[in-house]
Amino acid sequence: MAAVDPHSFTDSTHPLTTHISLSLYFDFPSSTILASTLISLPTTHSGPFTLDTRSLSITSVLDPTTLTPLPFTLTPPIPHPVFGQSLIITLSNHSQVIIISKTSASSSALQWLSPPQTFNQAFPFVYTQCQSIHARSIFPCQDTPAARIRYDAKLNIPRQLFAVMSARHVDRRAPVVGSGEARGACDDSLWCGDDRVVDDFLMEQPIPPYLFAFAVGELGFRDVGPRSRVYSEAAPAVLDAAAREFAGTEDMIRVGEKLFGPYDWERFDLLVLPPSFPYGGMENPRMVFLTPTVIKGDATGAQVVAHELAHSWTGNLITNKTNEHFWLNEGFTTYAERRIVEAVQGEDRAALNIGIGWKGLVDAVERFKDNMEFTKLKTNQEGVDPDEIYSEIPYEKGFQFLWRIERQIGRPAFDEFIKKYIATFKFQSIDTDTFLNFLKANVPGIENQIDLKLWTEGIGIPPDAMEPVSSIYTKIVSLANEFKLGRMPREDEVADWHGQEWELYLENLPKYVEASQALALDARYRLSESKDYEVKVAFLQLAIASKCRDYFGEVEKTLKEVGRMKYLRPLYTALVQGAGKDEEKIFAKRVFSEARDCYHPIAQGVVETILRKYV
Numbered sequence: 001m002a003a004v005d006p007h008s009f010t011d012s013t014h015p016l017t018t019h020i021s022l023s024l025y026f027d028f029p030s031s032t033i034l035a036s037t038l039i040s041l042p043t044t045h046s047g048p049f050t051l052d053t054r055s056l057s058i059t060s061v062l063d064p065t066t067l068t069p070l071p072f073t074l075t076p077p078i079p080h081p082v083f084g085q086s087l088i089i090t091l092s093n094h095s096q097v098i099i100i101s102k103t104s105a106s107s108s109a110l111q112w113l114s115p116p117q118t119f120n121q122a123f124p125f126v127y128t129q130c131q132s133i134h135a136r137s138i139f140p141c142q143d144t145p146a147a148r149i150r151y152d153a154k155l156n157i158p159r160q161l162f163a164v165m166s167a168r169h170v171d172r173r174a175p176v177v178g179s180g181e182a183r184g185a186c187d188d189s190l191w192c193g194d195d196r197v198v199d200d201f202l203m204e205q206p207i208p209p210y211l212f213a214f215a216v217g218e219l220g221f222r223d224v225g226p227r228s229r230v231y232s233e234a235a236p237a238v239l240d241a242a243a244r245e246f247a248g249t250e251d252m253i254r255v256g257e258k259l260f261g262p263y264d265w266e267r268f269d270l271l272v273l274p275p276s277f278p279y280g281g282m283e284n285p286r287m288v289f290l291t292p293t294v295i296k297g298d299a300t301g302a303q304v305v306a307h308e309l310a311h312s313w314t315g316n317l318i319t320n321k322t323n324e325h326f327w328l329n330e331g332f333t334t335y336a337e338r339r340i341v342e343a344v345q346g347e348d349r350a351a352l353n354i355g356i357g358w359k360g361l362v363d364a365v366e367r368f369k370d371n372m373e374f375t376k377l378k379t380n381q382e383g384v385d386p387d388e389i390y391s392e393i394p395y396e397k398g399f400q401f402l403w404r405i406e407r408q409i410g411r412p413a414f415d416e417f418i419k420k421y422i423a424t425f426k427f428q429s430i431d432t433d434t435f436l437n438f439l440k441a442n443v444p445g446i447e448n449q450i451d452l453k454l455w456t457e458g459i460g461i462p463p464d465a466m467e468p469v470s471s472i473y474t475k476i477v478s479l480a481n482e483f484k485l486g487r488m489p490r491e492d493e494v495a496d497w498h499g500q501e502w503e504l505y506l507e508n509l510p511k512y513v514e515a516s517q518a519l520a521l522d523a524r525y526r527l528s529e530s531k532d533y534e535v536k537v538a539f540l541q542l543a544i545a546s547k548c549r550d551y552f553g554e555v556e557k558t559l560k561e562v563g564r565m566k567y568l569r570p571l572y573t574a575l576v577q578g579a580g581k582d583e584e585k586i587f588a589k590r591v592f593s594e595a596r597d598c599y600h601p602i603a604q605g606v607v608e609t610i611l612r613k614y615v
């Protein structure tokens with residue numbers, strides 16, 4: 001057997017799945033899903049056929065025409081903690097197979113919220129996060145982005161609830177008795193219960209498994225444009241704020257189409273999740289998932305939407321073949337995001353974002369100083385958990401690489417290049433070499449002008465990377481440098497600062513200062529009370545690193561109200577990293593033990609790794 005992807009048991013000699021048909025029965029009382037997965041292959045196959053699974057129990061494997069059982073094994077007997085187990089089915093001339101399975105409470109893609117954990121506190125809620133390798137914890141699949149799969153899904157849910165997916169909603173209807181639509185997921189007595197409804201979905205474009213997504217809860221929505229709607233828990237105040245925040249969505253889609261070609265996914269809807277959502281945004285096609293922390297009535301909500309929208313071209317149309325080429329997704333998308341931001345919010349705002357990203361890149365290189373492999377664009381991820389090495393490197397070094405090419409050939413030529421790149425590779429999964437070959441073929445001589453090998457295979461920040469040129473950027477960075485000399489910015493200097501200006505300022509301060517200096521800054525500008533989590537967390541991180549214990553209360557509150565890993569990582573790390581932190585370590589452990597149940601399983605794992613490393 002030969003592997004196609006270090007993160008998947010998928011065998012290179014087996015055909016790759018082209019279609020999946022799912023019947024899912026949601027059992028909220030036990031926080032489990034009973035699933036029937038019909039896998040279709042492009043050719044018939046005989047002999048072993050391998051799928052990825054994790055935390056699933058496999059009830060049976062069936063021949064779809066005769067419904068007779070097919071032999072299968074699960075290996076290794078003790079599941080790998082990150083990759084799970086391979087399900088090896090023996091096929092004989094099959095092009096289809098059905099697997100009946102059940103998720104478990106530890107299925108890492110799923111967060112189940114009990115009614116008290118939701119906004120309205122009336123109904124339960126469940127949602128997925130499949131990137132990078134969590135789809136396998138919902139149903140067995142070839143969980144590699146090398147596979148591109150169309151799907152349909154029947155979601156059997158309680159009648160009071162509402163479902164959305166990364167797919168077209170086709171129908172909402174009563175379950176049909178005796179029709180076999182449960183397809184073995186569960187008995188008709190369950191599937192056709194009085195209190196149940198079926199939502200039917202269809203995804204006609206082929207997508208990698210990590211883009212599979214659903215959410216089920218008491219959802220409401222507001223239209224925000226001709227092809228966009230924002231969904232969230234059905235609370236009028238939340239929906240209204242979300243509708244205001246995302247009013248500019250259609251303008252951004254138009255900018256995207258002008259820059260990158262037609263929007264191929266028909267609709268661009270948004271779902272605002274509960275605060276425990278572990279990311280800022282996730283580009284699930286037709287239904288972007290967003291953290292509620294971006295709703296604060298300034299430019300950042302639009303920035304995150306611009307990013308997830310940009311993935312519609314870079315990521316969802318052209319997909320990294322494995323996570324080792326993740327920069328093709330995120331670096332391109334960061335570049336595309338900033339082009340959209342520049343078009344709708346102006347060059348200064350884009351420069352500010354580039355500057356925040358630059359500092360993020362410098363800090364990420366520092367984080368990996370003992371493991372420089374993960375400062376490369378193309379990385380070796382054999383045996384590596386993608387969630388553990390997640391960083392800004394693929395985003396910001398990838399952005400810098402593309403920006404460098406833009407500077408070399410000029411914007412008009414680069415714009416043409418990107419359009420052609422997208423048109424050439426759309427609906428394909430590609431690797432770094434494919435990109436480089438296309439670049440060299442379309443920009444003759446580029447390899448003599450830019451050290452492409454250093455950029456893609458070298459460690460750290462190449463010498464021809466650069467900071468943005470912008471007067472507000474320079475002003476803020478020099479004010480941050482003056483703080484080191486003891487000068488705090490005056491009121492008139494910060495009068496027109498919003499969250500992103502403060503974020504840039506705080507990030508450019510030294511890692512730690514005198515506790516008295518942190519207190520003085522906060523006394524003047526009340527950063528620890530900011531409604532903007534980027535600002536609040538940046539300040540709290542500085543305060544913790546400066547051994548300023550006055551803020552434990554605020555830190556605890558923050559760690560208990562949001563589950564976005566961008567905030568959890570730096571706060572927990574600042575608490576436990578370094579010497580003389582006994583009090584902080586005890587505090588971090590207690591807060592985590594109390595907050596853990598509110599975090600998504602992926603965030604739980606990431607925090608556990610941080611605590612294991614330092615405590």
Ligand code: BES
Pocket residue numbers: 131132279280281282283303304307308311330390566
């Ligand atoms: N696709 C990512 C989120 C992701 C990456 C989830 C890897 C799981 C594994 C998404 O597009 C993203 O980059 N989100 C950012 C948004 C930001 C860059 C505007 C985030 O969550 O912070």
Ligand code: ZN
Pocket residue numbers: 307311329330333
């Ligand atoms: Zn992204």
